[in-house]
Amino acid sequence: MNIRPSNLLQSDTLERSPSQWKQRDLRTRIVVGGILLLIAAFVAWRIFGASAPETRVFQPPPVRVAVAQEKNVTGFQHSIGTVVALATVQVTSLVTGQLLSTGFTEGQIVRTGQQLFQIDPRPFAAALAQAKATVARDQANTVSAEHDMARFTTLAAQGAASGQQRDQAVAAAKADEATVAADKAAIATAQLNLGYTRIVSPITGKTGPILIQPGNVITANNTASPLVTITQLQPIKVSMFLPQTDLPPIQQQMAAHRLQMTVNPNAGAAPAGAPAGLAAPVSFVGNQVDPKTGTVELRATFDNNDFRLVPGQLLDAAVSLSSFPHSIVVPREAVNTGPESRYVFVVGAENRAQMRPVNVLYDDGVNATIQGAVKPGDRVIVEGQLRVLPDKPVQILTSGTHPSTSPG
Numbered sequence: 001m002n003i004r005p006s007n008l009l010q011s012d013t014l015e016r017s018p019s020q021w022k023q024r025d026l027r028t029r030i031v032v033g034g035i036l037l038l039i040a041a042f043v044a045w046r047i048f049g050a051s052a053p054e055t056r057v058f059q060p061p062p063v064r065v066a067v068a069q070e071k072n073v074t075g076f077q078h079s080i081g082t083v084v085a086l087a088t089v090q091v092t093s094l095v096t097g098q099l100l101s102t103g104f105t106e107g108q109i110v111r112t113g114q115q116l117f118q119i120d121p122r123p124f125a126a127a128l129a130q131a132k133a134t135v136a137r138d139q140a141n142t143v144s145a146e147h148d149m150a151r152f153t154t155l156a157a158q159g160a161a162s163g164q165q166r167d168q169a170v171a172a173a174k175a176d177e178a179t180v181a182a183d184k185a186a187i188a189t190a191q192l193n194l195g196y197t198r199i200v201s202p203i204t205g206k207t208g209p210i211l212i213q214p215g216n217v218i219t220a221n222n223t224a225s226p227l228v229t230i231t232q233l234q235p236i237k238v239s240m241f242l243p244q245t246d247l248p249p250i251q252q253q254m255a256a257h258r259l260q261m262t263v264n265p266n267a268g269a270a271p272a273g274a275p276a277g278l279a280a281p282v283s284f285v286g287n288q289v290d291p292k293t294g295t296v297e298l299r300a301t302f303d304n305n306d307f308r309l310v311p312g313q314l315l316d317a318a319v320s321l322s323s324f325p326h327s328i329v330v331p332r333e334a335v336n337t338g339p340e341s342r343y344v345f346v347v348g349a350e351n352r353a354q355m356r357p358v359n360v361l362y363d364d365g366v367n368a369t370i371q372g373a374v375k376p377g378d379r380v381i382v383e384g385q386l387r388v389l390p391d392k393p394v395q396i397l398t399s400g401t402h403p404s405t406s407p408g
Contacts, residue, residue, distance in 0.1 A: 060395040061387035065347055066331050070376040073324040073369045075362045081240040081263055081317025083309045084299070085233065087203050090226035091116060093218045094196040097123065099227075106209050110201040110230065117227055119197040119218070128190035135183035142176035149173040205232040206307075231311055236304045238263050238280075240317040241295035249321040250298070254285055260320045261300035265308045278302055278309075282319065324361055324369050332368040334380040335360060344374060345381040345388055347396065353381065355390045 103115040110116065152169040155161035208229040212218060218227070238261065242250065253259035264277035286297035298319060302309060309315075334344050335358065342360060345353045358372030374380065379396075381388060388394055 060351070060393045061384055062395045062397050063345075063347075063353075063381045063384035063388060064397050065379040066334065066382050068328050068330045068374050068376055068378045068380055070326055071329045073327050073329060073362060074320045075322035075324065075369075076262065076318035076364065077242060077246060077321045078316060078318045079240045079242055081238045081261075081315050083311050083313040083315070084237045084239050085205075085231045085311040086235060086237060086301075087205070087232040088311070089202055089205070089230045090223065091199065091201075091228050091230060092222055092226050093117075093119060093199060094220055095119060095124065095193050096218065096220045097197060098217050099212060099214045101214050102210060104207055106207060108207050109205070109233075110207055111204050112201055114201045115198055116201055116207075117199040119199070121194055121197040124190065124194040124197055128187065128194055131183060131186040131190045135180060135187060138176060138179045138183050142173065142180050145169070145173035145176040199227070201230060203230060203232050204234070205230040233307055233309070233311075234304050235301050236309050236311070237299050237301050238309070238315075238317060239297060239299050240319070241290070241293065241297055242319065244289045244294050244296055246321060247289075247296060250285060250296070250319070253319075253321060254282065257281070258320065258323075259285075259298075261298065262318045262320075263302070263309075264316045265313070322362070327361065327369045328371070328374050328376065329367050329369055330374070330380050331382050332363055332366060333382045335368050335370065336385055344370070344372075345385055345390075346374060347379040347381065347394060351393050351396060352391055353388045353394050 097119040100118045100120055102117055104110055149166075149169040149172070152161050152166040156163055156166035208231070210228055212225065212227050218225075240261070250259065259282040260279055261282050262277055262279045266277075280300040280302045282298050282300045284297075284299035289296050330344065335342050336344065338357075341357045343355050343357045346356050348354050356373045358370040358374060360368050361371055362369040381394070384394075
């Protein structure tokens with residue numbers, strides 16, 4: 001049997017009562033209302049909930065601190081210093097002869113009067129002996145001439161000899177005396193030449209390489225080919241140049257006898273700016289300013305007992321041009337540059353950071369001498385300033401404190 005769907009739908013509709021239609025309409029309304037409530041809650045959350053501010057907790061930034069100290073600070077002006085020897089001697093021979101031996105080793109420290117070289121003395125000893133023999137002969141001739149002079153003087157007085165004979169005898173005697181005097185000078189010259197065969201050191205210093213070896217014949221006064229060069233190392237000078245703008249403090253310190261030079265032969269082993277090393281008063285200030293460089297020369301003399309300074313050596317040199325007694329010193333990392341002035345962060349009560357403006361009087365590369373509202377014992381921040389806010393607390397790290405100050 002074939003039944004059409006339309007007939008079935010019609011029969012089903014007819015079979016439902018009015019109460020059933022009411023229940024179905026109620027359920028539909030409940031479902032639609034719930035959906036609308038969900039949509040309204042989602043829209044309200046998107047509008048009001050997303051824009052609500054979140055509550056944030058401020059975390060104190062970690063910092064490292066150092067303690068400000070009160071010190072007497074000396075301001076140094078740094079420059080490149082050059083070690084200069086007081087004397088450099090090129091040893092040459094004053095006589096010509098064969099070099100027999102040397103009395104030192106290359107690089108040895110020799111003293112004044114110490115024998116350096118020995119030239120063959122035999123030719124000069126023979127010349128001295130010949131000069132002595134010559135003076136003995138001429139002295140004998142002088143005695144004979146003096147006797148003739150006395151004889152002819154007596155005969156001329158008695159009329160037994162002419163005046164010409166007398167004058168010739170007097171002249172001969174005086175000529176022989178002059179000859180003896182010349183012979184004695186020749187003896188002195190021969191003795192000098194014999195002494196010159198023994199070459200000694202004119203100064204105390206360090207020898208260089210031996211330039212002419214024994215066995216060679218050396219010529220007198222040959223400055224083009226010296227035997228050896230000796231350089232004086234004790235004492236020794238250090239020369240440095242400063243710009244002419246520093247002349248006023250240089251002259252003031254020099255007049256007050258406070259102009260000191262400090263040099264550091266081992267610049268790589270000491271921290272920058274540290275006045276460690278050798279110190280000596282400045283003994284010379286140049287009498288003119290170099291027109292090419294606009295600088296003036298300063299020199300100081302050092303004992304150099306340990307031979308640490310070598311001529312020609314370049315080293316860090318510093319001169320004390322200013323002083324700051326009873327000044328506040330902090331690590332240079334504690335000083336910050338602001339839009340108007342420099343400042344430091346001081347950790348006060350409850351570990352709150354306070355910004356305090358300062359003036360930097362002197363900076364030696366490690367510590368800064370400042371002037372401002374900072375007292376000895378104040379804790380200044382040396383690391384972590386970028387995250388610090390004024391009047392906000394900070395967290396102080398106790399490890400890894402600054403090496404130049406005590407920990408806060």
